[in-house]
Amino acid sequence: MSVRQDDARERLLDAATQRFRRFGTRHTSVESITTAAGTGKGSLYLHYQSKEELYLATVRHAVDGFLEAAATAMHPDQPAPARLRSLVEVAIAHYERDDLLAAPFLDDRELLDDHAATLARQLQRERVTDLIRTTLIDGQRAGTIRAGLDPAVAAAVLFEIGWAIVRSHLTRELTIPLGDALRTLNDIVGHGTGSGH
Amino acid sequence: MSVRQDDARERLLDAATQRFRRFGTRHTSVESITTAAGTGKGSLYLHYQSKEELYLATVRHAVDGFLEAAATAMHPDQPAPARLRSLVEVAIAHYERDDLLAAPFLDDRELLDDHAATLARQLQRERVTDLIRTTLIDGQRAGTIRAGLDPAVAAAVLFEIGWAIVRSHLTRELTIPLGDALRTLNDIVGHGTGSGH
DNA sequence: GTCTGACCGGATTGCTAGTCTGGTCAGATG
DNA sequence: CATCTGACCAGACTAGCAATCCGGTCAGAC
Numbered sequence: 001m002s003v004r005q006d007d008a009r010e011r012l013l014d015a016a017t018q019r020f021r022r023f024g025t026r027h028t029s030v031e032s033i034t035t036a037a038g039t040g041k042g043s044l045y046l047h048y049q050s051k052e053e054l055y056l057a058t059v060r061h062a063v064d065g066f067l068e069a070a071a072t073a074m075h076p077d078q079p080a081p082a083r084l085r086s087l088v089e090v091a092i093a094h095y096e097r098d099d100l101l102a103a104p105f106l107d108d109r110e111l112l113d114d115h116a117a118t119l120a121r122q123l124q125r126e127r128v129t130d131l132i133r134t135t136l137i138d139g140q141r142a143g144t145i146r147a148g149l150d151p152a153v154a155a156a157v158l159f160e161i162g163w164a165i166v167r168s169h170l171t172r173e174l175t176i177p178l179g180d181a182l183r184t185l186n187d188i189v190g191h192g193t194g195s196g197h
Numbered sequence: 198m199s200v201r202q203d204d205a206r207e208r209l210l211d212a213a214t215q216r217f218r219r220f221g222t223r224h225t226s227v228e229s230i231t232t233a234a235g236t237g238k239g240s241l242y243l244h245y246q247s248k249e250e251l252y253l254a255t256v257r258h259a260v261d262g263f264l265e266a267a268a269t270a271m272h273p274d275q276p277a278p279a280r281l282r283s284l285v286e287v288a289i290a291h292y293e294r295d296d297l298l299a300a301p302f303l304d305d306r307e308l309l310d311d312h313a314a315t316l317a318r319q320l321q322r323e324r325v326t327d328l329i330r331t332t333l334i335d336g337q338r339a340g341t342i343r344a345g346l347d348p349a350v351a352a353a354v355l356f357e358i359g360w361a362i363v364r365s366h367l368t369r370e371l372t373i374p375l376g377d378a379l380r381t382l383n384d385i386v387g388h389g390t391g392s393g394h
Numbered sequence: 395g396t397c398t399g400a401c402c403g404g405a406t407t408g409c410t411a412g413t414c415t416g417g418t419c420a421g422a423t424g
Numbered sequence: 425c426a427t428c429t430g431a432c433c434a435g436a437c438t439a440g441c442a443a444t445c446c447g448g449t450c451a452g453a454c
Contacts, residue, residue, distance in 0.1 A: 042397070043397060045449080051447065081389075121370065157362070184347065190389050192343075192386060193281075194388055226416085
């Protein structure tokens, strides 16, 4: 594969990302993407099997960006609960700004059809849950996370928990200030609700 | 208001509940409800201001049933964290069985229009959050819940947390067995993830 | 060998006419 | 006279069809 081809692949991804973000997949035609990328329509299919695969590639790319930012924010010298808190904060910041990431969770059928949304959700769930799981394992090794927790199960549950707050914030269904919610979420996830008596 | 009128009101609520549950609000006509209830169409408007208000009344009634079952399951001699666990379990059982309760959270636009769903969600959120809040206050009084938590904020967060598990289970997006998720959720909500070191 | 855009069929949209339905109210009922 | 009703209305929704659009292909240009 030539340098020229690599270029085209990247230009297609960029053009697609921009358009999907602004108009959603439904209102973005393949042709408008290839035109913006300066290639013929058929060339898209030299790089991606379908429009949907291209969409998933843009999501994957955006998730990469988000996870990179999260990795930066989650300083390895912090205890694991603090790292999880940073993850939620970075998630809020990213998802608020990036429609491409938020859309699959807000099911707006004008922007995104059900099938693509499901796949994108699955992709994000997997990637983020994975990060949480490794963080938990690190924490257990470092002694800041209880050894009794099964990292895989706890990661899945923590993803749903964290996402619940992000989602209810994005949909404006959260009835309390976000700051309060995050602080309390952090408190509960760190120490539980019990008094320990 | 006569006994006859009270009867009609109840019959209308019952007929509506049955039909909304089976067909959703969109595919249930006012006339089919009044026919089933044995009243004229206009009589509905002697008892309810609109079809939507009637729908909300059926939701309120179903939530009452759910909360009653929850109250029975949440034995007052249990510590508060155990009572919260019972609440989630009863919620799963009810929401799995009762489409009327689950529908507003699954946004199926075939069954329920957006506005009604939003109002129904709000109603359920308020009622359940309220129950959680009083449970937390009880627990703080009894010493089984940490005094440091703001009951109102913690209740809102716990609602979102609990609902996240219920929802992801109902939508089959939960990637782990429900039993594992509930056990771990309970564990985290009770004791947190931290080791206490 | 690499790339393209004219082309295909199926999905979507726009349109119109006809039907349905939430809500009203003049009048029937007892 | 209080209670209740169903014919009626306006506007929303549906069916059906023609016209358009668009994802994906492939014969041929370069």
